[in-house]
Amino acid sequence: MAESIWQQLDRMMAEYAKVKSLLRAVRGGRFRGRKPNGKWWVRFGTGRAAVDLVTDTPEELVRQAAAHRCGECGHKTLGHRLRTKDEVSCPGVSCTCKATQAEIIAKQSTTAWIAERAGLSKRELFRGVRGPSTTSDTQVTA
Template sequence: MQAEHDKTKLLVRAVRGGRFKGRKPNGDWFAASDGEVVKPTPVDLVLAVAALKCFTCGHEIEEHSVRELSEEEQKGKRNKDKKRCDGGSAAEPCSCVKTPDEIRAKQTDREWIAQRLASVMRERDLPGADRVCAATVFDGLRGPAVETEGSHA
């Protein structure tokens, strides 16, 4: 159980999805990131927090602005004061051009998570960083129930 806790904590840190808080008394796993993310299994938690923020610019993907305002919109008083996800004004295009769907697709990919985990393990001088791969990144963690062909309920 402690190994599962430690690996989940390391994975949440690797994907920079917030701070891992642990396990609730009801068995759910949770992390804090501008609020609470609660999921039933460690794998679900890691995948959920991986898609919270853009790893390129560090801003929440829900607030990601990828469109430039038209000249008419730029002239409006309200739009001059609007802030974008990267801190600039809304009158300029966002410096990060990824869409929320692109960010989610990339950052919930096992290969990307494995690369991030290996990087964090090397930074912390933890053994096994060279053995991390997409196939083994979630080994030892409880994940979502997967139906296999021929299994009976």
């Protein structure tokens, strides 16, 4: 028997709530939902400084949002500037974070890091969320 419209809506609302909770767990900006073309959308910042992340799948959105800000200092990974090859700094803010952009992105885009922040196991992290779901630690490349 085919799925009724109410079952489809329930599934979509559950997926929306799951993605929203995952984005909150990784401090991933303001979740804007899905666009009419089917892409998923989250916004960081306000006004002219706003940055929108738009992806095809909700899993990809969570991974990119997790790597957008440093988990230690909270500043944008794109805002870390290299002083020398080994040191970084956040512009205009005293920051004790010693990680480079590549290190932050490599660590925070893994399934293990996101699952730890969300308080879930790796297996149940993206359960109920559409998109290519793998059990390996795939990483976002920026």
